[in-house]
Amino acid sequence: MENQAVRQPPQQSFDQAQQIVEHPRPKALSTRAFLLWGLGLTLLVVGLSLVAGSEVRLVGLLIFLPAIAASVGTERQTQAASVWATAGAAISIARRPGYHLDDAITLVLTLLFAGLAVFGARWRIARDTELLRLRSTAAVIQQHILHPLPEVTDQVRVDGVFEPLQEDKLFGGDIYDVAATPYGTRVLIGDVQGKGLSAVGAAFAVLGAFREAAHREPTLTGLVDALETSVVRHNAYARHSGEPERFITALVLSVGPLDRDAAQVVNCGHLTPFLVRAAEQPCEVRLGETGVPLGLASLVGEERSAAGFDFPPDSTLLLYTDGLSEARDGDGAFYPLAGRLTELVRAARTAPDGEGARTELARALRDDVRAFTHPYQQDDLAILTLRRLPAAERPEEDDRSRPQ
Numbered sequence: 001m002e003n004q005a006v007r008q009p010p011q012q013s014f015d016q017a018q019q020i021v022e023h024p025r026p027k028a029l030s031t032r033a034f035l036l037w038g039l040g041l042t043l044l045v046v047g048l049s050l051v052a053g054s055e056v057r058l059v060g061l062l063i064f065l066p067a068i069a070a071s072v073g074t075e076r077q078t079q080a081a082s083v084w085a086t087a088g089a090a091i092s093i094a095r096r097p098g099y100h101l102d103d104a105i106t107l108v109l110t111l112l113f114a115g116l117a118v119f120g121a122r123w124r125i126a127r128d129t130e131l132l133r134l135r136s137t138a139a140v141i142q143q144h145i146l147h148p149l150p151e152v153t154d155q156v157r158v159d160g161v162f163e164p165l166q167e168d169k170l171f172g173g174d175i176y177d178v179a180a181t182p183y184g185t186r187v188l189i190g191d192v193q194g195k196g197l198s199a200v201g202a203a204f205a206v207l208g209a210f211r212e213a214a215h216r217e218p219t220l221t222g223l224v225d226a227l228e229t230s231v232v233r234h235n236a237y238a239r240h241s242g243e244p245e246r247f248i249t250a251l252v253l254s255v256g257p258l259d260r261d262a263a264q265v266v267n268c269g270h271l272t273p274f275l276v277r278a279a280e281q282p283c284e285v286r287l288g289e290t291g292v293p294l295g296l297a298s299l300v301g302e303e304r305s306a307a308g309f310d311f312p313p314d315s316t317l318l319l320y321t322d323g324l325s326e327a328r329d330g331d332g333a334f335y336p337l338a339g340r341l342t343e344l345v346r347a348a349r350t351a352p353d354g355e356g357a358r359t360e361l362a363r364a365l366r367d368d369v370r371a372f373t374h375p376y377q378q379d380d381l382a383i384l385t386l387r388r389l390p391a392a393e394r395p396e397e398d399d400r401s402r403p404q
Contacts (some may be wrong), residue, residue, distance in 0.1 A: 065082075159384070162380075198243045
């Protein structure tokens with residue numbers, strides 16, 4: 001009987017992203033910060049004015065209040081700052097009148113700059129709101145296309161995190177999928193060359209091919225050939241449409257029945273996974289020569305082959321994209337993945353809830369690389385952990401019969 005995957009509820013980020021799509025709110029100063037900042041600047045200007053004497057009027061500098069509020073605050077905050085700056089200029093003119101023409105020009109320019117600040121704030125907020133809606137919509141679409149984790153099959157428990165980069169592009173190129181098939185559990189993780197909608201088109205082509213061919217092809221190499229064909233066809237369409245062609249680095253794994261302590265993998269130019277075993281230091285899996293990325297097979301004319309490796313029960317396999325291995329800190333240093341993974345695994349073994357800490361390895365790595373690269377996320381991030389299930393932890397029959 002074909003094994004079935006037990007899908008877990010989507011992560012909370014799905015709902016959070018959906019709320020952003022429906023009610024986008026660009027970042028802005030809090031009311032308290034705005035009041036403190038406005039009061040402080042006002043006291044500074046008034047103090048300098050008093051020190052300078054009556055011959056110099058510096059209250060006109062308050063026009064910086066609405067200008068700054070327009071760049072970082074809300075429209076109401078900009079309006080309040082504009083009224084405050086105009087009132088300050090008017091009071092200063094009334095208390096210490098000078099030449100009528102100078103006073104009139106000062107007041108008119110203050111009103112003009114205040115009005116421009118309000119207009120600028122309104123335009124900026126409308127633009128930021130639209131960009132936030134577009135980016136959040138893109139993230140929601142991508143997260144719903146990529147199946148939520150964790151997922152449990154007859155052979156493995158697949159967990160992980162996926163965080164698209166939303167600062168510069170609407171879509172990222174990191175992909176993953178899990179298929180429980182008659183031939184075992186098959187897992188795909190990949191990274192599309194480049195960013196943007198043309199890259200995500202190639203990603204969707206590969207995901208669609210994987211979900212169909214994973215259940216059809218009896219061999220892992222046959223499955224990868226089907227993925228190669230999908231990328232070639234997509235590139236042919238892209239070339240005809242004037243869009244750039246893409247290649248995809250990918251790792252395709254197959255985990256067989258529980259009575260076999262081995263797994264197979266075809267590496268198409270992707271990063272080497274790590275294997276974590278009980279009481280042993282994490283190590284990279286030796287897969288031999290790495291094949292070319294999907295979409296480039298015609299350049300080498302060699303058939304891809306599957307490599308086998310030991311994957312015993314109760315061990316964990318770590319898959320990831322370059323958003324983890326090529327993350328950099330402020331000084332440009334790369335994230336030391338091997339060393340940090342060893343420390344995190346050691347900490348998990350000594351934790352009071354050792355098993356729970358180990359299942360959270362992907363999130364621990366995510367948090368660690370966040371701290372390493374703070375405050376910037378430089379690329380999409382996809383981390384998968386595959387834990388080989390002992391026979392006692394296989395899904396119950398009623399769970400495996402749930403509809404997908």
